[in-house]
Amino acid sequence: MPKGITIVGLGPGAPGLLTVEAQQVLQEAEEIYLRTRRHPTVEALSLAAKIYSFDDVYEQCNTFEEVYAEIASRVIDLGRRAEGVIYAVPGHPLVGEASVQRILVLAEQEGLPVRIVEGMSFVEPVCTCLRLDPLQGLQIADATALASSHYPMFNPDLPLLIGQLYSRDLAAEIKLVLMMAYPDDHPITLVRAAGTAAEASFTIPLYELDRCAEINHLTSLYVPPLSQPGSLAAFQEVVAHLRAPEGCPWDREQTHRSLRPFLLEEAYEVLQALDNEDLDSLKEELGDLLLQILLHTQIAIEQGEFQMADVVSSVVAKLKRRHPHVFGQVHVSNAQEVLINWERIKSAEKAAQHQGEEEHRGVEGLLAGISQDLPALARAQALQRRVERTGLDWPDVHHVWSKVEEELTELRTARTETAREVELGDVLFSLVSLARWLHIDAESALREATARFERRFQEVERKCAEHGQQIDHLEGSQWEELWGEAKNAADHC
Numbered sequence: 402m403p404k405g406i407t408i409v410g411l412g413p414g415a416p417g418l419l420t421v422e423a424q425q426v427l428q429e430a431e432e433i434y435l436r437t438r439r440h441p442t443v444e445a446l447s448l449a450a451k452i453y454s455f456d457d458v459y460e461q462c463n464t465f466e467e468v469y470a471e472i473a474s475r476v477i478d479l480g481r482r483a484e485g486v487i488y489a490v491p492g493h494p495l496v497g498e499a500s501v502q503r504i505l506v507l508a509e510q511e512g513l514p515v516r517i518v519e520g521m522s523f524v525e526p527v528c529t530c531l532r533l534d535p536l537q538g539l540q541i542a543d544a545t546a547l548a549s550s551h552y553p554m555f556n557p558d559l560p561l562l563i564g565q566l567y568s569r570d571l572a573a574e575i576k577l578v579l580m581m582a583y584p585d586d587h588p589i590t591l592v593r594a595a596g597t598a599a600e601a602s603f604t605i606p607l608y609e610l611d612r613c614a615e616i617n618h619l620t621s622l623y624v625p626p627l628s629q630p631g632s633l634a635a636f637q638e639v640v641a642h643l644r645a646p647e648g649c650p651w652d653r654e655q656t657h658r659s660l661r662p663f664l665l666e667e668a669y670e671v672l673q674a675l676d677n678e679d680l681d682s683l684k685e686e687l688g689d690l691l692l693q694i695l696l697h698t699q700i701a702i703e704q705g706e707f708q709m710a711d712v713v714s715s716v717v718a719k720l721k722r723r724h725p726h727v728f729g730q731v732h733v734s735n736a737q738e739v740l741i742n743w744e745r746i747k748s749a750e751k752a753a754q755h756q757g758e759e760e761h762r763g764v765e766g767l768l769a770g771i772s773q774d775l776p777a778l779a780r781a782q783a784l785q786r787r788v789e790r791t792g793l794d795w796p797d798v799h800h801v802w803s804k805v806e807e808e809l810t811e812l813r814t815a816r817t818e819t820a821r822e823v824e825l826g827d828v829l830f831s832l833v834s835l836a837r838w839l840h841i842d843a844e845s846a847l848r849e850a851t852a853r854f855e856r857r858f859q860e861v862e863r864k865c866a867e868h869g870q871q872i873d874h875l876e877g878s879q880w881e882e883l884w885g886e887a888k889n890a891a892d893h894c
Contacts, residue, residue, distance in 0.1 A: 404480070404481070404482065404483055404484070404485050404513070404514075405480055405485045405508075405513050405514035405515065405516065406476060406477075406479075406480040406485060406486055406488060406504060406508055406513060406514070406515045406516070407426060407485065407486070407487045407488070407515075407516045407518060408488050408489075408490065408494045408501055408504070408515065408516070408517050408518065409423050409426055409427065409433075409487060409488070409489040409490070409494070409518040409520065410423060410489075410490060410491075410492060410493045410494045410517075410518060410519050410520020410521070410522075411423070411440055411442040411443065411489050411490065411491050411492070411520055412442055412491075412492065412520045412521045412596070413491075413492055413521055413522065413523050413525070413526045413595055413596030413597070414440065414441035414442055414491075414594060414595075414596050414597035414619065415441065415442070415596050415597045415598070416441075416442055416445040416446065418442075418521050418526070418596055419442060419520065420518070420519060420520055420521070422518055422519070423518050423519075423520055426487065426518050427446065427448055427450070427487075427489070428448065428449075430448070430450040430487045431450055431451065431484075432450050432451040432452075432453065432487070433448070433450045433451070433452050433453070433487050433489055434453045434454070434455065434476065434479065434486060434487065434488050434489070435452065435453065435454040435455070435488075435489050435490075436454070436455055436472060436488070436489070436490045436491070436498075436500060437454060437455070437456055437459075437491070438452075438454045438456055439456070439618060440491045441594070441597050441599075441619075442491075443489075455471075455472045455475065458471050458472055458475075465499070465545060466499075468500075469499040469500040469503055470503060472500045472503075473500050473503035473504045473507055474507075476488050476500070476504050477504065477507045477508065477511065477513065480508065480513050481511075481513070488504070492520060492521070492522040492523050493519060493520050493521065493522035494517050494518070494519070494520065495517065496522035496523070496524065496564075497522070497523070497543055497564050497565055521596070523564055523595055523596070523621055524541065524562065524564075525596070526595035526596030526600070527562060527592050527595045527621050527623065529595075529596075530592050530595050530600060530602055531590065531592065531602065531623055533560065533562075533623075537560070538556075538559035538560060539559070539560050539561075539562055540555050540556065540559055540560065540561045540562065541561075541562050541563075541564065542555065542561065542562070542563050542564070543563070543564060543565055544563050544564065544565050544566040544567070544571055544575055544622070545565065545571065547563060547575060547578060548571055548574035548575050548578060550578055551578070551581075552578070552581050552582070553578050553579055553581060553582050555582075556632045556634055557582045557583060557626065557627045557631050557632055558626050558627060558630050558631060558632045558634065558635050559626055560623065560624065560625055560626055561623070561624040562621060562622070562623055562624075563575065563621065563622040563623075563624065564621050565618075565621075566591075566616060566620045566621060566622050567616070567617065567618040567620065568616060568617075569611050569612075569613070569614070569616050570611075572610050572611040572613070572616055572622075573610075573611035575610065575622070576607060576608070576610040576611050579607060579610075579624065580607065580608075582631075583607055583624065583627065584607070585606070585607055585608045586606040586607065586608065587606065587607045587624070587625075587627070588604050588605070588606060588607075588625065589604065589605060589606070589607050589610065589622060589623065589624050589625075590602055590603070590604045590605075590622070590623040590625075591603055591604075591605070591610075591613060591615070591616065591620060591621070591622055591623075592620070592621045592622075592623060593615055593616075593617065593619055593620045593621075594619045595619075595621060597619075601615075603615075607624075610622075636691070636692075636695060637695055637698075637699070637709060640652075640692070640695045640696055640699050641699055641702075644696075644699050644700070644703065652696070655696065655700070656700065657697060657700055657701075660693060660696055660697060660700075663693055664690075664693045664697075667686065667689045667690040667692075667693050668690060670686045670689065670690075671683065671686045671687060671690050672845075672848065673686075673848075674686045675845075676845065676848055676849055676852065695709075698712055722746065722750075723743050723746050723747070725742070725746075726739065726742070740789075740790040741790050741792060743790060744787070744790040768784060768787055768788075771783045771784060771787065776844065777829075778829070778833065778843055778844050778847055779843075779844040781829070781830055781833045781843075782833050782836070782837065782842070782843050782844060785833060785834055785837055786837065789837065795834070795838070798835075798838040798839070801831070801834050801835050801838050802835065804831045804834065805828070805831045805832060805834075805835055807831075808824065808827045808828040808830075808831045809828055811824045811827065812824035812825055812827075812828055857884065857887045857888050858887070860886075860887035860888075861880075861883050861884060861887045864883055864886065864887065865883070
């Protein structure tokens with residue numbers, strides 16, 4: 402064989418599934434290097450060639466990344482010889498073979514020729530076992546790669562096949578990741594030794610995945626789609642359909658401007674659900690809020706403005722850029738340092754966007770971007786938090802209390818209606834500062850106080866109705882008595 406590398410796929414395990422080309426290459430070889438001897442095809446082959454394996458590398462290295470890097474380096478060295486090298490791997494050389502991908506990169510850098518002798522991968526026998534058509538949207542993932550993620554980056558409305566699920570420890574990690582997108586009792590199917598005489602499959606609920614003692618290096622996992630559509634893509638399809646010519650007349654008429662009040666309304670309904678600690682309502686209201694986001698995005702798509710991928714990629718890039726302590730090399734000691742660093746990064750971004758424009762510098766630039774449409778209390782809170790992140794703030798909460806008392810004194814001594822309005826505004830603004838120092842969300846606190854008042858007043862109305870009284874005819878003592886009773890009843894319901 403001439404100088405270079407021949408990579409042979411050994412198929413899924415059964416010798417009968419080895420391709421004719423692969424058999425010919427192996428039978429004519431004088432020596433063969435195997436990634437691992439732990440493969441049924443290897444045991445069944447009767448060859449004259451000298452057989453070597455890289456199983457020792459697995460014992461010497463601490464991680465799979467180190468293993469594959471070492472194997473690739475050795476194969477490249479062997480490929481430099483005049484006779485070249487034959488390197489054989491389980492399945493198909495280009496399906497789930499990290500060492501092969503490394504070899505291809507290194508070989509191209511050195512100008513070494515590489516010949517790929519195809520083999521059947523694990524995918525075909527698994528599909529045969531489960532009677533699957535892979536063209537029906539089958540997604541394929543490597544178990545180790547999936548286990549390293551924090552959320553499964555797959556569409557749960559489509560089938561998912563996970564290969565190389567080699568141990569129960571790995572299965573435990575996979576289970577935790579999948580439970581981010583699938584119910585705990587979602588049915589999954591384990592397939593062991595697909596394409597061999599020992600092939601077996603069994604279906605279990607997701608929460609039992611890491612309890613299966615039968616998991617080994619020939620195990621694959623099949624995850625069927627969710628029983629009901631649950632992906633963002635499915636949501637986008639519904640919204641696009643509503644906006645299509647055959648869709649809903651009302652939805653088709655909407656514009657960015659006409660949808661503005663609905664976006665605000667849905668945001669407040671989410672806040673209401675949060676205030677009520679009503680998780681069922683929160684789930685529903687978040688869906689309604691997301692609908693507004695998708696509607697605006699769909700309108701933008703139709704008008705050629707931007708696509709959902711632009712929305713997502715932009716915010717993903719921004720989050721990574723503004724979290725260098727997570728995605729980079731920056732070190733922070735606490736949450737306050739995170740916020741200060743966040744504002745510094747934002748300021749640098751704005752400076753880059755408006756380079757040379759004096760009006761975008763200083764305090765004006767720092768406070769830019771806080772919506773004028775926010776409720777006054779929420780906007781005051783947002784402004785103060787923005788400034789706080791720069792490190793500019795009261796030295797301690799005692800100074801804040803003093804400021805509140807100072808503003809109350811000025812309100813009490815104000816002589817004109819205009820002055821009283823100004824001083825009341827200052828009192829409210831100082832109370833927002835106090836709330837921030839007490840770690841209280843002022844907007845939420847006021848909403849909750851308003852809701853308490855509403856419940857108590859409704860209880861007074863109910864009691865008046867029970868006794869045939871008119872609420873506007875109550876005397877001072879009657880009102881105080883009923884209000885006390887209503888307060889206790891409403892706050893304990």
